[in-house]
Amino acid sequence: MKYKLTGLIAGIASVTALSLPGLADVESKDPIKLTLHDWTGQFITTRIMGSVLKKAGYNIKYVQADYIAQFAGLKTGDLDVAMEIWETTGREAMDAATKTGKVVNVGETGMKAIEEWWYPSYMKEKCPGLPDWKALNKCAEAFSTPETAPKGRYLGGPVTWGGFDDERVEALGMDFEVVHAGTDAALFAELESAYQRKAPVLLWVYAPHWAPSKYKGEWVQFPKYTAECYNDPKWGTNKDAKYDCGKPRGPIWKVAWAGVQKKWPGAYKAIQKFNINNDEMGAMVGAVDLDGKKVEDVVADWMKKNQDRWQSWLK
Amino acid sequence: MNQISPQQKPALWQRPMLVVWTISLFILTIFWLFGKPYLAWAFKLPRGWQSRLRYHISDAANWLLDDASFFGLFTFTEFTRSIAAIVAVPYDFVLSIISTGFLEGVGSDAIQLLPPLSWIAVIFLVFALGRYARDWKLAMLAAGCFSYLAIFGQWHSSMITLASIIIAVPIGVGFGLMLGIFSYRFWWFDRAISPILDLMQTVPVFAYLVPILVFFGFSPVAAIIATVIYATPPMVRITILALKQVPSELTDLGNMVGCTGHQQMWKVMIPSASESLMVGVNQVIMLSLNMVIIASMIGAGGLGADVLASLRRLDIGAGIEAGLAIVVLAIALDRLSQALAHRPPDPHYTGPKRSLLQRYPYSLAGLAVVIISGLAGLVWAGFQRWPEAWSLTTGKSANEIVKFININFYDQLDAVKTALLLNVLIPFKRFLLSLPWPGVIALLGLAGFSLKGWRLAVLCMLLGLFIVFTGLWPKAMITVYLCGISVIIASLIGIPIGIMAAEWKPAWNITQLIIDTLQTLPSFVYLMPVVMLFRVGDFTAMIAVVAYAIVPAIRYTSHGLKHVSEDLIEAGVVSGCTPLQLLTKIKLKLALPEIMLGINQTIMLALSMLVITALVGTRDLGQEVYIALTKGDIGRGAIAGLCIAFIAIIADRLITAGADRIKTRLGLAK
Numbered sequence: 001m002k003y004k005l006t007g008l009i010a011g012i013a014s015v016t017a018l019s020l021p022g023l024a025d026v027e028s029k030d031p032i033k034l035t036l037h038d039w040t041g042q043f044i045t046t047r048i049m050g051s052v053l054k055k056a057g058y059n060i061k062y063v064q065a066d067y068i069a070q071f072a073g074l075k076t077g078d079l080d081v082a083m084e085i086w087e088t089t090g091r092e093a094m095d096a097a098t099k100t101g102k103v104v105n106v107g108e109t110g111m112k113a114i115e116e117w118w119y120p121s122y123m124k125e126k127c128p129g130l131p132d133w134k135a136l137n138k139c140a141e142a143f144s145t146p147e148t149a150p151k152g153r154y155l156g157g158p159v160t161w162g163g164f165d166d167e168r169v170e171a172l173g174m175d176f177e178v179v180h181a182g183t184d185a186a187l188f189a190e191l192e193s194a195y196q197r198k199a200p201v202l203l204w205v206y207a208p209h210w211a212p213s214k215y216k217g218e219w220v221q222f223p224k225y226t227a228e229c230y231n232d233p234k235w236g237t238n239k240d241a242k243y244d245c246g247k248p249r250g251p252i253w254k255v256a257w258a259g260v261q262k263k264w265p266g267a268y269k270a271i272q273k274f275n276i277n278n279d280e281m282g283a284m285v286g287a288v289d290l291d292g293k294k295v296e297d298v299v300a301d302w303m304k305k306n307q308d309r310w311q312s313w314l315k
Numbered sequence: 316m317n318q319i320s321p322q323q324k325p326a327l328w329q330r331p332m333l334v335v336w337t338i339s340l341f342i343l344t345i346f347w348l349f350g351k352p353y354l355a356w357a358f359k360l361p362r363g364w365q366s367r368l369r370y371h372i373s374d375a376a377n378w379l380l381d382d383a384s385f386f387g388l389f390t391f392t393e394f395t396r397s398i399a400a401i402v403a404v405p406y407d408f409v410l411s412i413i414s415t416g417f418l419e420g421v422g423s424d425a426i427q428l429l430p431p432l433s434w435i436a437v438i439f440l441v442f443a444l445g446r447y448a449r450d451w452k453l454a455m456l457a458a459g460c461f462s463y464l465a466i467f468g469q470w471h472s473s474m475i476t477l478a479s480i481i482i483a484v485p486i487g488v489g490f491g492l493m494l495g496i497f498s499y500r501f502w503w504f505d506r507a508i509s510p511i512l513d514l515m516q517t518v519p520v521f522a523y524l525v526p527i528l529v530f531f532g533f534s535p536v537a538a539i540i541a542t543v544i545y546a547t548p549p550m551v552r553i554t555i556l557a558l559k560q561v562p563s564e565l566t567d568l569g570n571m572v573g574c575t576g577h578q579q580m581w582k583v584m585i586p587s588a589s590e591s592l593m594v595g596v597n598q599v600i601m602l603s604l605n606m607v608i609i610a611s612m613i614g615a616g617g618l619g620a621d622v623l624a625s626l627r628r629l630d631i632g633a634g635i636e637a638g639l640a641i642v643v644l645a646i647a648l649d650r651l652s653q654a655l656a657h658r659p660p661d662p663h664y665t666g667p668k669r670s671l672l673q674r675y676p677y678s679l680a681g682l683a684v685v686i687i688s689g690l691a692g693l694v695w696a697g698f699q700r701w702p703e704a705w706s707l708t709t710g711k712s713a714n715e716i717v718k719f720i721n722i723n724f725y726d727q728l729d730a731v732k733t734a735l736l737l738n739v740l741i742p743f744k745r746f747l748l749s750l751p752w753p754g755v756i757a758l759l760g761l762a763g764f765s766l767k768g769w770r771l772a773v774l775c776m777l778l779g780l781f782i783v784f785t786g787l788w789p790k791a792m793i794t795v796y797l798c799g800i801s802v803i804i805a806s807l808i809g810i811p812i813g814i815m816a817a818e819w820k821p822a823w824n825i826t827q828l829i830i831d832t833l834q835t836l837p838s839f840v841y842l843m844p845v846v847m848l849f850r851v852g853d854f855t856a857m858i859a860v861v862a863y864a865i866v867p868a869i870r871y872t873s874h875g876l877k878h879v880s881e882d883l884i885e886a887g888v889v890s891g892c893t894p895l896q897l898l899t900k901i902k903l904k905l906a907l908p909e910i911m912l913g914i915n916q917t918i919m920l921a922l923s924m925l926v927i928t929a930l931v932g933t934r935d936l937g938q939e940v941y942i943a944l945t946k947g948d949i950g951r952g953a954i955a956g957l958c959i960a961f962i963a964i965i966a967d968r969l970i971t972a973g974a975d976r977i978k979t980r981l982g983l984a985k
Contacts, residue, residue: 030422033422038620038624040624040627054423059423059424060422061422061423063534063614064614064615066612066613068945068947069525069613071947072528072529073532093946147737147741158932159942160946179852180932181851182928182930182941184627185839186930186931187851189846189847190846190850193721197721197722210628
């Protein structure tokens with residue numbers, strides 16, 4: 001066992017030495033703690049970053065932590081790096097944390113979050129005119145349930161995600177009632193259920209996620225988001241209300257404990273340079289969640305195929 | 316107000332109270348129907364009246380975090396961090412033994428010096444422990460439980476979870492015992508700790524998760540501390556109760572033979588109370604395992620994280636497998652600890668001198684297996700870790716089953732749901748939300764007064780007013796509605812099951828297995844299939860609450876029926892009762908106080924499920940706590956948590972007072 005382990009370490013060391021001359025010396029051998037939450041995409045981004053840092057000789061550790069609760073740990077340095085903070089769902093918590101000066105925004109991951117009202121393709125027959133949002137009002141009844149009738153039912157994200165859907169419905173005068181799912185899991189459980197029965201459903205779906213690749217469907221097209229729409233009531237069709245447009249398509253950010261830059265400058269630079277796009281991510285998430293592959297294998301595969309890319313992050 | 320308490324002169328008070336109730340309800344109805352245009356503030360609290368307490372709490376927490384110190388020597392955070400460091404030592408040790416192996420270095424650079432116990436060794440050890448504690452049957456059960464973990468590929472996560480349980484349970488039991496003994500000895504301590512225990516049991520865990528993270532750091536240790544806070548109170552209560560029930564003959568004997576106070580406690584009272592104390596240990600184990608999911612959100616990892624992650628990708632089968640691993644661990648730990656506690660002491664051995672092997676057969680056999688399997692693991696890794704290729708899984712079959720039900724029976728289920736929702740749930744919710752708060756507070760006071768006296772009345776009204784002035788009244792009413800309906804349904808189902816289980820032995824065995832499972836299977840596991848069949852909303856939340864809160868309704872009912880005095884039953888038989896009459900006229904009547912306590916516990920559990928129901932989109936206090944958690948707002952979470960606790964305390968006090976009155980009337984009171 002021990003012999004095998006030593007061999008393995010020697011092997012890794014030689015690979016590292018071959019591919020990255022001069023990078024084996026790192027600033028600190030303390031483990032860099034990266035947080036893992038509970039969705040596959042985040043597992044993948046974090047493990048890619050972890051693997052890259054490991055190849056550079058850093059000591060790393062994965063810590064299981066809640067998406068929002070982790071900021072308490074990032075402020076104190078109990079946790080070091082969080083790889084995915086979404087513009088729409090995490091912005092508020094991230095801003096609150098960076099304002100203290102104890103957490104820093106390390107920049108975009110390259111992935112763009114899409115979060116919008118979504119319906120399965122079979123609903124197009126029952127509601128011609130989609131994906132334009134104006135069509136929704138004509139067929140609100142088709143989307144209704146006994147509790148909401150005659151209004152349509154729209155399943156929004158958990159209240160903690162924000163998103164201003166209640167305000168949007170009000171501002172655009174839509175005949176819909178917003179029902180908030182409590183969690184991500186509940187949201188997609190409803191979609192799965194409705195999809196199996198080809199039943200009407202209209203809900204909040206986001207990407208990158210496995211759902212848009214598993215289920216056929218489209219995002220509703222609202223008036224395009226602009227900053228004015230969210231700040232200025234006069235903008236848009238409703239002159240008296242904000243939020244009469246779609247949701248912003250925001251970046252997914254990386255954040256870190258403020259001390260990371262000083263303690264591991266090289267690692268910090270690599271985290272800054274980390275970049276991956278939606279399509280790549282969607283494919284990897286699908287490979288895990290739909291094809292049943294293991295996260296570790298998918299990440300190893302990516303590492304093998306993208307050597308040049310991640311090596312450039314370390315320069 | 317008259318000073319005569321209702322207990323002393325029930326005959327005199329019965330009628331006037333009825334009159335008071337009728338008049339009050341009448342006034343309230345008038346107020347409710349016609350008062351709104353004149354007294355708008357009674358229906359909706361003006362914004363300016365809301366208390367700013369939640370901001371003060373946040374400020375206080377920040378002060379503790381940043382500035383507070385003990386005489387300038389060390390800060391409060393340093394103090395809490397050092398506690399965390401102390402707890403981390405045994406935790407790391409246990410984790411090394413059963414999961415990671417002994418390491419040199421940290422993080423991904425660590426080098427394994429010594430492998431952890433192999434799966435063979437662990438299974439053999441619990442097997443031997445089972446045999447040692449009772450018999451081969453228990454040994455097989457324990458080994459079977461742990462084999463499940465290996466065969467279904469849950470080993471790695473289970474050992475992480477087990478490590479934190481192994482640390483949390485002794486700490487919880489130890490603290491519980493200490494506090495219990497203290498309360499037994501000093502009446503003032505008993506007085507002081509009682510409300511704190513109430514709060515520990517009723518404030519939802521999510522409400523204090525953020526402060527714990529801040530003060531104890533982000534690690535499995537924080538999760539262990541949260542677990543201990545949640546799981547200790549029953550141990551304290553049971554310790555107090557158990558010590559009080561030690562027969563006075565025994566303590567007299569202790570005094571006569573000249574025991575010191577210390578000896579009296581540890582040599583006489585604790586041993587004789589050990590059976591009751593083990594009930595407390597059982598509760599600590601069960602509640603600790605209840606916390607597995609929440610603990611995984613703050614860094615504990617393990618099975619809880621597996622459950623959450625598999626449900627996020629809607630892999631119901633994987634969620635159930637990981638959830639069942641928690642149940643299996645609970646069953647194994649519970650049965651082993653029960654058996655160890657009831658194990659008769661070894662007969663005093665007087666024969667010829669025995670060899671080491673004869674004296675310690677289990678320990679030595681265990682040691683041998685540990686070493687042999689460890690060495691074998693060096694030759695072939697399969698001896699060390701269960702080979703992945705051999706792992707069983709139910710795969711997609713759970714998803715297929717849910718899909719089948721969904722496609723074929725959705726309409727029928729939906730019809731039932733809609734009928735209940737439109738005819739019962741929604742009208743009840745609207746009714747509660749429309750009530751004016753001064754009226755509700757007045758009714759609470761009246762209930763408290765007529766059940767016990769003015770003290771209870773004042774308590775209920777004060778706690779109620781607290782909720783009013785936090786501005787959370789509407790959410791509190793939704794809470795009452797959701798829990799109220801759930802408790803009624805849980806009682807309607809649970810009490811008959813409890814009766815059946817008490818009357819017919821085979822039913823009890825099955826029932827016990829089911830309620831153990833319901834209590835330890837994370838509700839998240841069955842929540843997602845329920846969402847698929849009933850959509851997000853109150854109905855789904857209600858099912859989850861009923862499934863969890865039904866347990867005490869069953870348990871206390873059957874316990875109460877089984878403990879009805881034999882003499883009275885015999886008297887009934889002699890005077891010619893049919894079995895049905897025996898049940899309804901004698902047993903159920905005498906068991907009524909116990910059944911009421913069961914309902915009381917049902918309410919407590921229903922309230923503790925609120926946080927989980929927030930995950931399926933209810934708009935109650937649970938949601939408020941959940942929002943506060945995700946925003947890291949300590950004050951907001953604390954206030955909402957207190958509101959839940961106060962609802963629980965009001966319900967508890969009123970029901971206990973009611974049960975006491977019935978006991979007095981039946982002549983059962985001590």
